Amino acid sequence: MVRERVRTGPRPGVLGVVSVLLGTGLGEVVAAFLLPSASPFAAVGGALIDIAPSWAKDTAIAWFGTGDKAALLVGIAVVLLAVAFAAGMLERRRPPLGAVAFAALGVVGAVIAVVRSDRALLAAIPALLASGVAALTVRGLISLSEREEEPERRRFLVWTAVATASGLLALAVSNVARTASQSVETIRSALRLPKPATAAPQVPQAAELGIPGLAPVVTPNADFYRIDTALIVPQVDPADWSLRVHGMVDREVVLTWDDLLASPLQEADVTLACVSNTVGGDLIGNARWLGLPVRDVLTRAGVHADADMVLSTSIDGFTASTPLEALTDERDSLLAVGMNGEPLPVEHGFPVRLVVPGLYGYVSATKWVTELEVTRFDRATAYWTTRGWSERGPIKLQSRIDVPRGSVDAGEVVIAGMAWQQHVGVDGVEVRIDGGEWQRATLAAAISDDTWVQWHLAWTAESGSHEIECRAIGADAVTQTDAAAPPAPDGATGWHRITIAVR
Ligand SMILES: Nc1nc2c(c(=O)[nH]1)N[C@H]1C(S)=C(S)[C@@H](COP(=O)(O)O)O[C@H]1N2
Numbered sequence: 342m343v344r345e346r347v348r349t350g351p352r353p354g355v356l357g358v359v360s361v362l363l364g365t366g367l368g369e370v371v372a373a374f375l376l377p378s379a380s381p382f383a384a385v386g387g388a389l390i391d392i393a394p395s396w397a398k399d400t401a402i403a404w405f406g407t408g409d410k411a412a413l414l415v416g417i418a419v420v421l422l423a424v425a426f427a428a429g430m431l432e433r434r435r436p437p438l439g440a441v442a443f444a445a446l447g448v449v450g451a452v453i454a455v456v457r458s459d460r461a462l463l464a465a466i467p468a469l470l471a472s473g474v475a476a477l478t479v480r481g482l483i484s485l486s487e488r489e490e491e492p493e494r495r496r497f498l499v500w501t502a503v504a505t506a507s508g509l510l511a512l513a514v515s516n517v518a519r520t521a522s523q524s525v526e527t528i529r530s531a532l533r534l535p536k537p538a539t540a541a542p543q544v545p546q547a548a549e550l551g552i553p554g555l556a557p558v559v560t561p562n563a564d565f566y567r568i569d570t571a572l573i574v575p576q577v578d579p580a581d582w583s584l585r586v587h588g589m590v591d592r593e594v595v596l597t598w599d600d601l602l603a604s605p606l607q608e609a610d611v612t613l614a615c616v617s618n619t620v621g622g623d624l625i626g627n628a629r630w631l632g633l634p635v636r637d638v639l640t641r642a643g644v645h646a647d648a649d650m651v652l653s654t655s656i657d658g659f660t661a662s663t664p665l666e667a668l669t670d671e672r673d674s675l676l677a678v679g680m681n682g683e684p685l686p687v688e689h690g691f692p693v694r695l696v697v698p699g700l701y702g703y704v705s706a707t708k709w710v711t712e713l714e715v716t717r718f719d720r721a722t723a724y725w726t727t728r729g730w731s732e733r734g735p736i737k738l739q740s741r742i743d744v745p746r747g748s749v750d751a752g753e754v755v756i757a758g759m760a761w762q763q764h765v766g767v768d769g770v771e772v773r774i775d776g777g778e779w780q781r782a783t784l785a786a787a788i789s790d791d792t793w794v795q796w797h798l799a800w801t802a803e804s805g806s807h808e809i810e811c812r813a814i815g816a817d818a819v820t821q822t823d824a825a826a827p828p829a830p831d832g833a834t835g836w837h838r839i840t841i842a843v844r
Pocket residue numbers: 565566567568569570571613614615616655656657659688689690701702703706707708709
């Protein structure tokens with residue numbers, strides 16, 4: 342027994358290093374996509390730096406140059422790998438102490454990441470994942486390495502190779518993802534957008550009822566729904582961005598970021614909605630957008646009289662087909678650069694996206710937009726229209742009950758919700774309880790016809806189970822239909838119906 346242990350040499354230490362490589366690799370990938378500030382490498386490395394003796398720090402700096410950021414990171418990596426090596430040796434001699442050491446390091450890393458990050462518990466995930474994977478890997482590989490039989494030996498070699506390769510690959514992926522996202526987010530957060538040439542009127546105070554549980558009439562960017570086909574959010578540097586307007590036009594126009602910002606910008610409150618929103622669903626949000634009217638660039642290009650559609654393309658290849666008329670009529674269709682007073686968040690299309698009042702997002706709201714092709718509906722289709730969704734996508738009249746939810750105490754209860762039919766407007770909302778008479782709810786002040794509107798109704802609730810339904814009446818005097826339709830191909834219809842238990 343003792344002789345065998347001596348014979349193993351440095352191999353367990355190397356396996357410790359492989360395990361840490363795999364663990365931190367996976368942790369880094371998860372952090373890069375989940376929450377870049379929770380990088381376990383940075384967290385654990387930072388902790389090691391804090392506790393490392395100064396001679397170690399000095400040696401690392403002496404080896405790798407004069408204390409710049411890269412040298413510091415290399416230094417952290419060296420210390421981390423040294424600890425990994427030691428933990429591997431320990432695991433061989435006193436199992437499972439090596440694995441326990443990794444787990445402890447992970448807990449320390451998780452605590453540090455949580456403390457350093459503003460997003461609390463989520464930040465613990467990458468470090469815990471990294472240390473868990475490292476602990477399991479070191480246990481598995483070392484116990485496999487002790488088997489002398491041929492199939493086990495081969496399995497050991499294969500697993501060691503797989504773990505090493507996966508760890509290196511994961512580190513490379515996370516590195517690419519992080520450098521890309523950090524640089525564009527850095528550029529974005531340093532940006533100051535110009536003031537609008539045409540400002541939107543102030544949101545009336547009476548547009549916000551302030552009822553707990555009711556959606557706010559202006560959706561904070563952080564809560565705004567997000568829908569797109571992008572697996573990795575495109576990272577577009579405004580300096581590299583341009584918009585090409587071509588197709589059925591008199592002259593091609595290329596607009597740069599500076600051109601765009603130098604143009605007179607307009608502000609507009611517009612509620613975006615997804616065609617996939619189900620009755621009562623929350624794939625809808627309202628924001629104050631700042632941008633250049635699309636009409637202006639189309640006028641510069643000179644649109645041909647027989648064109649009837651604009652095919653917009655994003656940097657990642659998504660396309661949307663928008664009726665030309667919706668971009669040239671009086672409505673506030675924008676090449677938007679701002680959302681609620683800040684540059685577009687990266688996941689909402691930074692630096693430039695389309696916003697068209699009255700149309701579902703799939704036919705209008707192209708994020709990271711780089712191209713407008715003026716064409717015809719009988720000549721081109723777009724991403725979703727090629728997949729069976731309707732060519733035209735006007736937003737349908739809808740209403741939703743936000744409160745109450747679940748159960749309430751008997752007595753005075755506020756029923757409240759949202760109603761919308763962008764670019765047409767909402768005239769009223771009716772509510773009925775247990776299939777009784779329709780009662781007129783009170784509408785909050787509307788921001789505009791292009792936005793949703795809040796509504797409320799007082800209800801004296803008696804104990805038992807009750808069904809509440811709502812329906813809107815459009816500004817065109819048409820009442821919302823009860824005919825149930827699914828989202829495909831052109832938007833869900835039907836009344837929102839909820840059941841409430843009254844105690
Ligand atoms: N580039 C790109 N833009 C896109 C999409 C997409 O998949 N890719 N999805 C569209 C759809 S279906 C909707 S509903 C809106 C959603 O915009 P949001 O994520 O800012 O809420 O974006 C639209 N713009």
